[in-house]
Amino acid sequence: MSFLELKDLKIHFPTDDGLVKSVDGLTFSLERGSTLGIVGESGSGKSVTSLGILGLHKGGHARISGEIWLDGEELVSASQEHVRGLRGKKMAMIFQDPLSAMHPYYTVGDQIVEAYRIHHSVSKKVARKHAIDMLGRVGIPEPGRRVDAYPHEFSGGMRQRAMIAMALSCDPELLIADEPTTALDVTVQAQILDLMRDLQREFNSALIIITHDLGVVAELSDDILVMYGGKCIEYGAAEDIFYRPEHPYTWGLLGSMPRLDRERTERLMPIKGSPPSLINIPPGCAFHPRCPYSDRTQGKADTEVPALLETEGGHLVRCHLPREERRSLWENEIKPMLETT
Amino acid sequence: MVTYIIRRLIGAVIMLLIVSMATFAIFFLVPQLAGATPEGMASRYVGRTATAETAKLAAERLGFNDPLVVQYGRFVKGIVAGAEYDYGPGVEECPAPCLGYSFITRQPVFPDLMNRLPITLSLAIGAAVIWVVMGVGIGVLSALRRGSVFDRAAMTVALAGVSLPIFFTGLVSLLVFSYGNPFSFAAQGGHYTTFLDSPSQWAYNLLLPWITLAFLFAATYARLTRAGMLETMNEDYIRTARAKGLRESTVVTKHGLRAALTPILTVFGLDFGLLIGGAVLTESAYSLPGLGKYAIDAIVNQDLPKVMGVTLLAALFVVVASLIVDLLYAVVDPRVRLA
Numbered sequence: 001m002s003f004l005e006l007k008d009l010k011i012h013f014p015t016d017d018g019l020v021k022s023v024d025g026l027t028f029s030l031e032r033g034s035t036l037g038i039v040g041e042s043g044s045g046k047s048v049t050s051l052g053i054l055g056l057h058k059g060g061h062a063r064i065s066g067e068i069w070l071d072g073e074e075l076v077s078a079s080q081e082h083v084r085g086l087r088g089k090k091m092a093m094i095f096q097d098p099l100s101a102m103h104p105y106y107t108v109g110d111q112i113v114e115a116y117r118i119h120h121s122v123s124k125k126v127a128r129k130h131a132i133d134m135l136g137r138v139g140i141p142e143p144g145r146r147v148d149a150y151p152h153e154f155s156g157g158m159r160q161r162a163m164i165a166m167a168l169s170c171d172p173e174l175l176i177a178d179e180p181t182t183a184l185d186v187t188v189q190a191q192i193l194d195l196m197r198d199l200q201r202e203f204n205s206a207l208i209i210i211t212h213d214l215g216v217v218a219e220l221s222d223d224i225l226v227m228y229g230g231k232c233i234e235y236g237a238a239e240d241i242f243y244r245p246e247h248p249y250t251w252g253l254l255g256s257m258p259r260l261d262r263e264r265t266e267r268l269m270p271i272k273g274s275p276p277s278l279i280n281i282p283p284g285c286a287f288h289p290r291c292p293y294s295d296r297t298q299g300k301a302d303t304e305v306p307a308l309l310e311t312e313g314g315h316l317v318r319c320h321l322p323r324e325e326r327r328s329l330w331e332n333e334i335k336p337m338l339e340t341t
Numbered sequence: 342m343v344t345y346i347i348r349r350l351i352g353a354v355i356m357l358l359i360v361s362m363a364t365f366a367i368f369f370l371v372p373q374l375a376g377a378t379p380e381g382m383a384s385r386y387v388g389r390t391a392t393a394e395t396a397k398l399a400a401e402r403l404g405f406n407d408p409l410v411v412q413y414g415r416f417v418k419g420i421v422a423g424a425e426y427d428y429g430p431g432v433e434e435c436p437a438p439c440l441g442y443s444f445i446t447r448q449p450v451f452p453d454l455m456n457r458l459p460i461t462l463s464l465a466i467g468a469a470v471i472w473v474v475m476g477v478g479i480g481v482l483s484a485l486r487r488g489s490v491f492d493r494a495a496m497t498v499a500l501a502g503v504s505l506p507i508f509f510t511g512l513v514s515l516l517v518f519s520y521g522n523p524f525s526f527a528a529q530g531g532h533y534t535t536f537l538d539s540p541s542q543w544a545y546n547l548l549l550p551w552i553t554l555a556f557l558f559a560a561t562y563a564r565l566t567r568a569g570m571l572e573t574m575n576e577d578y579i580r581t582a583r584a585k586g587l588r589e590s591t592v593v594t595k596h597g598l599r600a601a602l603t604p605i606l607t608v609f610g611l612d613f614g615l616l617i618g619g620a621v622l623t624e625s626a627y628s629l630p631g632l633g634k635y636a637i638d639a640i641v642n643q644d645l646p647k648v649m650g651v652t653l654l655a656a657l658f659v660v661v662a663s664l665i666v667d668l669l670y671a672v673v674d675p676r677v678r679l680a
Contacts (some may be wrong), residue, residue, distance in 0.1 A: 056583055088586030095584075100577040104676055115585040150675045166585070321386055 001071060002029035003206050004053075004221070005175055009033045009066035009076075011052045013323040022048040024230035025066070027308075030223075032173065033257045035200065035207040037217030037238070039253065040227035042274045046210045049227075050176045053208075054093055055083035062279040070174065092172035094178035097256075098159035102151040108162045109147035116169045134165040138195060157188035161195065170197060175200070182214060193219045214257050218242060226250050229286035232308060236315035246317045246326040248291050285290045285320060293329065295319060342678050345671060351586075353664040354543055359655040361420075365413050368649045379405035385645065386444040387410060402427045440653055441646030450650035452631065460533055461631035463624065464554065465616040467547055471555035471607065472562055479559070480566025481598060487571065502560025511553045511626030518549060550627045554620060558598075560676060565608060569601035576600070605671055607666050614662025618655025 012022040015165035023045045024163065030036050033171040038046050051057055053068055058080045067268040068075040070091065075083055095101035103110060110133035113124060120127070128147065135143035138161040167175060170188040177196065179190040199219055200207045209220055217224055218254055219277070234247040245251055252271035265301065273290040276282055288294040297320035300306075319326060372382060378623040380393065383400035403426060404412055415460040416422070423437035426444075442449050479499075483492040508546030534542040573579065574597050582596040583589075628634070632651055639647035671677045 031466060040498045051580075054584055056580065084588070086586070087584055093581075096583060097577060103578040103582070103600070104362050105674060107675075114587070118586050152676050166581075204584055329440045 003032045003071055004070040004127070005069040005119045006049075006053070007069070009049070009052065010064065010070060011057060012063045012334060013061055014063065015279070020021045020278045021230050022278055023052060024281075026227075026230075026232055028223075028225055028232065028235065030206045030208065032033045033200070033204045034187075034222045035209060035220050037221035038065040038208060038227060039212065039214060039217055041150050041212055043278060044227040044279070045230040046212075047178055047270070050093065050178050050208065050210055054087055054091060055080070055177065056087075058083060062151060082156055085119075088115055089170045089173070090172055091174040091176065092167040092170065092177065094160075094163055094180050097183045098156070099183075099209040100161040101153060101163060102159065106291060107148050107150055109149075111151075112147075112162070112166045112169050114168050115211070117144050119170045130169065131165070131208065131250070134169050135162065137166075138162070138199070139163040139191075140165070143145045157191065160184060160188075160192050164192075164195065165307045170204065171203060172205060173204045174208070175203075176210070176278075179208065182211070182213070186287060189216070198218065214242075214253055226253070229281050230278060231286065231315070231318065233287065233318040234316065240313075240315045244315070244327075245330065246311060246315070246323070247287075247319050248293055248329075249287050249329065250323075252290075254338060255334070272297050285318075296321060296325065298325075342378060344526070345678060347367075347662055348665045353660055356660050357657065360660065361417065361620060361653060362413065363651060364652050364656065365416055368645055369412060370409055373409075378550045385643070409599050410531070411453055428451065439649035443644050443646050446641060449649050453635065454650055454654050457630060457632045457635045459535065459578055459616075460632065461619055461624070463533075463536065463543065463547055464550055464629060464631060466560065466622055467544070467551040467611060468554035468616075468620075468623075469609075469613055472558035475555065476559035476562025476607070477566045477598075477602070480563040481570055483563065483567040484570030484574065485593065488544065492567075495611045496567070498561045499560040502556050503564070505557075507553060507557060507622040510556060511623060514553055515551055515627070526569070535557060550623050552625045562605065562608075565605055569604060570597060573597050599644055603670070605675060606669060610662045610666030610669070611659065614659040615655070618658045619651060 006028050007068045009026045010021070011021055013020040019183055022257060026037065026045075026049060038049065040046050048057075050061075050337075052064065053070075053075070055075060055078075057064060064076055066076060070086070102108070106114075108126060112134060113127040116122070116130055117124070122130075132147050136146060139145050140158060140161055146154075149218055151162070154162060160183075166181075171221045175339075180196065181192050183191060193216065196207070197211075205222070209217055211217060221238045223327075224234075224236065224238050225232050226241070226247065228249050232313065234241065234245065234250050242254070245254060247284060248308045249271070257272050271290055271311055278291075282289050282302070284302040284304055285291070285294070285297075285306050288297075291301065296303040300320045304320070306318045306320045308316050310316050317326070321329075369382075379400040380396045383403055383405050384396040386403060389502065396637045400406060404415060407415075416423070419435065419437070419441075421437060424435045424439045424442070426433040426435060426442050433442055433444075433447065435451075438451055438455065440450045443453075443577035446453075471537070479495050483495050486492050532546045532548055536543045550654055558567075574593075578600075579592060579596055587596075617632075619631060619636050621633035621637060623629070624631045624633035626638055636648060636651040638644075
């Protein structure tokens with residue numbers, strides 16, 4: 001069994017307007033030391049998945065089914081208190097906007113000390129030394145002085161470093177980063193991604209990066225999972241997703257990535273329409289209203305939910321188009337368009 | 342931080358000056374504008390049987406004929422250095438800080454105020470303890486169990502608390518819980534024992550006024566706390582706190598309530614400052630001889646120096662309270678220290 005395994009995870013929220021199927025049958029696995037990128041638009045269920053793994057939907061209104069196995073332990077059926085004990089220690093999370101994710105009233109050091117002392121019964125002095133240590137390791141200059149600063153006194157990049165230091169303070173085996181660089185400047189983004197890669201190697205932790213930015217996952221991920229409407233629609237090794245993608249939605253994501261190696265006169269190829277409402281997911285293939293090829297499925301697109309099938313060597317795709325047609329579309333139409341110089 | 346404190350202090354002093362001018366203007370400028378003559382104003386100080394001649398003399402001696410600026414200067418000087426009122430037949434001493442001299446009771450106002458203050462202070466402090474504990478506690482529970490029976494019941498009672506006037510709740514509770522009724526557990530109105538004489542008797546006498554006053558405020562605070570908690574518990578940093586593996590109780594108190602209490606601190610400071618200047622309705626309903634009752638009696642007797650003194654003292658309390666709140670804010674919220 002892998003270090004982390006999700007089996008048919010479903011997280012649904014009953015609301016007055018209907019059942020919101022934020023995550024609808026998600027299955028994947030992840031080993032120690034490797035990185036999974038989860039990609040999708042806003043509202044595709046990425047963040048709900050990560051909070052679900054941490055057990056942060058427990059005790060709320062969410063209906064959760066399926067299985068989450070972490071290091072041989074099942075978490076969906078585990079007690080709230082038990083999962084709380086794992087949070088921060090065995091699995092930790094880095095959030096998108098470090099300014100709002102850190103408490104404005106406590107110093108950065110206090111917040112790291114707090115995270116450390118929940119799981120280690122040490123004196124404040126020892127924990128503080130550890131906090132300074134961690135701040136130094138994530139590249140914050142003068143950590144002995146900065147430890148007493150408040151989050152608002154840090155720059156955006158520094159804050160994200162501090163957030164990472166806090167998440168790593170208990171040496172977690174699973175680290176989930178939810179849009180870790182979205183709120184940062186581009187130059188700082190690269191630094192943070194480098195830092196995360198280095199730290200992951202050092203700690204040999206399993207890393208899940210959640211983002212809408214394929215550029216970010218290209219930097220770090222071994223595997224990539226593309227989510228749409230709460231479901232996985234394509235999954236594979238990073239090379240498969242970047243060089244042999246088979247789902248029209250993934251093509252769209254690749255086409256909407258600005259690239260310097262393309263001519264400026266060239267327009268981006270955005271995906272038409274907007275993501276589906278998770279209350280009224282379109283029947284059949286959830287992507288069909290936006291899919292330029294839905295008319296080629298002999299009417300199956302809007303009636304049948306396509307199955308997630310393996311095309312080859314661990315590359316999974318959820319699409320009605322025949323495999324050969326997908327390949328030829330990619331090779332003959334999409335790829336040349338993306339590569340025009 | 343030091344500049345922040347200095348700036349707030351200067352602001353408070355300026356505010357006090359403005360307040361004293363405004364108060365002075367209300368009691369001396371407005372009557373003049375309304376057509377009152379110096380003699381007419383002086384006649385209040387010399388008794389009803391005085392002749393026009395006496396009034397005119399008194400007006401001259403008390404300085405009502407001087408320009409208003411001079412009168413204001415004299416008034417401020419009285420606060421700092423004390424004053425003497427020479428009204429003709431005699432001279433009345435009013436030692437500093439002289440907030441005025443009542444010619445009706447022939448007493449300087451300030452010592453009167455100081456005699457009344459402990460009563461109002463006792464009332465306000467006791468009530469504040471009850472309303473903060475109850476209000477914040479109920480507000481937090483309501484927010485955490487949003488939509489539950491408890492939440493709805495608490496918010497209904499809170500609505501009643503906010504809406505019902507004190508002279509109603511005060512009199513009803515006196516009727517039900519005092520005057521030898523079966524539910525009676527509290528003293529009748531009009532009794533006051535100082536804390537130093539007998540703490541238990543002090544509390545027993547004040548219990549019903551405390552509860553009545555606290556009911557009004559607890560309702561407001563419960564609603565404020567509930568709204569604040571609902572907002573903060575949705576903040577990203579709460580999610581972070583949970584992701585660290587903190588116990589839910591720690592998340593709620595250390596991370597949620599800490600942030601939600603900041604705006605409540607402001608409201609509390611002003612409410613409390615306002616209250617120690619006289620809880621007019623509660624003191625009247627329970628016949629407690631505090632500052633509020635003093636103000637009411639002075640108004641009824643048209644004893645202007647007393648009204649003015651009590652107004653100034655109350656204004657001073659509010660200004661000082663808001664100064665303290667400002668300074669506390671910087672302690673509570675580190676982001677304010679920069680400003």
